[in-house]
Amino acid sequence: MTPAVRVEAGSLTARGERTRSRLVAAGEEVFGRRGFHDASIAEITQGAGVAQGTFYLYFESKRDLLRAVVEERGHELRATLARATEGVSGRVAKEHAGFAAFFTWMARHRALYLIVRQVEYVDSEVYRAWYRQLADGYAAALQRSADAGEIGQFDDVETLAYALMGIGDFVGLRWLVIEKHRTVPPRALATIVQLVERALLAPPPRRPRRGR
Amino acid sequence: MTPAVRVEAGSLTARGERTRSRLVAAGEEVFGRRGFHDASIAEITQGAGVAQGTFYLYFESKRDLLRAVVEERGHELRATLARATEGVSGRVAKEHAGFAAFFTWMARHRALYLIVRQVEYVDSEVYRAWYRQLADGYAAALQRSADAGEIGQFDDVETLAYALMGIGDFVGLRWLVIEKHRTVPPRALATIVQLVERALLAPPPRRPRRGR
DNA sequence: TGCTAACATGAATCCTGACTCAGTTTCAGG
DNA sequence: CCTGAAACTGAGTCAGGATTCATGTTAGCA
Numbered sequence: 001m002t003p004a005v006r007v008e009a010g011s012l013t014a015r016g017e018r019t020r021s022r023l024v025a026a027g028e029e030v031f032g033r034r035g036f037h038d039a040s041i042a043e044i045t046q047g048a049g050v051a052q053g054t055f056y057l058y059f060e061s062k063r064d065l066l067r068a069v070v071e072e073r074g075h076e077l078r079a080t081l082a083r084a085t086e087g088v089s090g091r092v093a094k095e096h097a098g099f100a101a102f103f104t105w106m107a108r109h110r111a112l113y114l115i116v117r118q119v120e121y122v123d124s125e126v127y128r129a130w131y132r133q134l135a136d137g138y139a140a141a142l143q144r145s146a147d148a149g150e151i152g153q154f155d156d157v158e159t160l161a162y163a164l165m166g167i168g169d170f171v172g173l174r175w176l177v178i179e180k181h182r183t184v185p186p187r188a189l190a191t192i193v194q195l196v197e198r199a200l201l202a203p204p205p206r207r208p209r210r211g212r
Numbered sequence: 213m214t215p216a217v218r219v220e221a222g223s224l225t226a227r228g229e230r231t232r233s234r235l236v237a238a239g240e241e242v243f244g245r246r247g248f249h250d251a252s253i254a255e256i257t258q259g260a261g262v263a264q265g266t267f268y269l270y271f272e273s274k275r276d277l278l279r280a281v282v283e284e285r286g287h288e289l290r291a292t293l294a295r296a297t298e299g300v301s302g303r304v305a306k307e308h309a310g311f312a313a314f315f316t317w318m319a320r321h322r323a324l325y326l327i328v329r330q331v332e333y334v335d336s337e338v339y340r341a342w343y344r345q346l347a348d349g350y351a352a353a354l355q356r357s358a359d360a361g362e363i364g365q366f367d368d369v370e371t372l373a374y375a376l377m378g379i380g381d382f383v384g385l386r387w388l389v390i391e392k393h394r395t396v397p398p399r400a401l402a403t404i405v406q407l408v409e410r411a412l413l414a415p416p417p418r419r420p421r422r423g424r
Numbered sequence: 425t426g427c428t429a430a431c432a433t434g435a436a437t438c439c440t441g442a443c444t445c446a447g448t449t450t451c452a453g454g
Numbered sequence: 455c456c457t458g459a460a461a462c463t464g465a466g467t468c469a470g471g472a473t474t475c476a477t478g479t480t481a482g483c484a
Contacts, residue, residue, distance in 0.1 A: 252441060
């Protein structure tokens with residue numbers, strides 16, 4: 001019997017690497033269009049230009065491919081956001097750059113909106129990780145800005161991070177998925193940046209702090 | 213051949229009504245726990261305490277049940293939010309009451325988080341309607357408050373509505389789904405109400421308006 | 425050139441579970 | 455206390471599609 005070695009993730013020749021990434025891209029496309037369960041391996045392999053059997057040289061199962069799509073695109077998104085904001089000074093300007101980069105990236109990968117939401121039932125850890133990793137990076141960046149005195153002090157930076165992520169997610173969702181626009185209009189970006197600016201720069205609350 | 217009349221939505225006896233709503237509740241539970249595709253009619257009917265064939269007296273298909281779950285719970289949620297805010301005066305107080313009611317309701321129906329996100333592939337109109345109806349009501353309420361001078365003027369109330377929905381959705385998602393808490397902690401509620409307060413009450417932007 | 429690991433093929437298998445159907449039970453009103 | 459319309463039953467059918475596998479092809483290197 002042939003050893004039938006499953007191709008390992010790292011040890012691929014250039015040819016193998018190309019095939020694998022074509023499968024990931026085709027998976028993103030088909031999962032987005034059909035949903036995880038209605039996406040067939042036949043359609044995915046067709047999209048990648050390979051035979052069905054080839055699929056199983058690179059992935060253990062359909063679920064495994066979904067995991068790979070979410071994890072790899074997650075890396076890309078986080079790297080894109082980090083790159084977009086690293087050179088920018090001032091919290092509000094960083095938010096502006098970050099939201100703009102997020103909308104641009106999501107417009108190219110709108111399928112991810114629906115794909116991430118399906119992964120809960122395939123691998124709930126991957127689902128949680130998608131949000132946690134984004135939130136952790138965001139919260140850390142906000143904390144740094146707070147420490148630098150660029151924004152008011154917030155005693156719950158994590159909640160702040162989720163709130164801001166929610167703003168970006170929903171405004172993107174509206175235009176890219178619900179209304180099926182090609183991009184998020186500049187006016188929407190301007191509105192939320194203004195909203196965020198007011199929220200972050202406004203003077204600290206007048207109410208006295210209560211214990212507990 | 214027996215006419216095999218499918219039971220119509222409105223014309224049900226009390227017994228039929230009870231069975232139907234047991235199926236909807238069981239559907240909510242099983243769809244939430246297993247996901248749409250892995251939810252079996254067998255498990256749903258078992259949960260409702262009826263035989264499999266009974267299912268098809270009330271719903272055309274599994275998809276049809278999912279639609280019904282989302283539509284009926286959507287009505288309930290919108291009614292709950294309207295009731296929670298109608299007596300309250302002042303925009304910030306309304307927001308506080310609204311977010312609190314949203315978190316309470318979602319804590320009881322956290323499965324909806326995942327269910328709504330699956331309905332895109334079953335009936336995308338139902339998916340869009342869930343968000344649009346919530347956003348429309350929210351935007352209208354915000355506009356009324358703006359007209360009453362309770363908050364600053366915003367020229368894009370719709371985007372504002374989606375942004376605020378996003379805040380509630382994500383903060384709820386974090387605690388109820390990602391971190392699997394039983395409730396959203398008061399501290400998180402306080403943080404976002406404060407955030408919203410600052411954003412809505414802050415003085416209008418200093419920047420000059422640019423035409424077009 | 426010949427060799428071999430890596431890569432690729434696609435038809436056949438096999439399981440799962442939505443949906444059907446021929447009949448049974450309930451119960452309100454006559 | 456009958457009758458029929460409404461409600462209910464659950465075993466069987468059947469299609470779809472993930473996964474397997476026996477076999478073929480490519481390409482770098484001795």
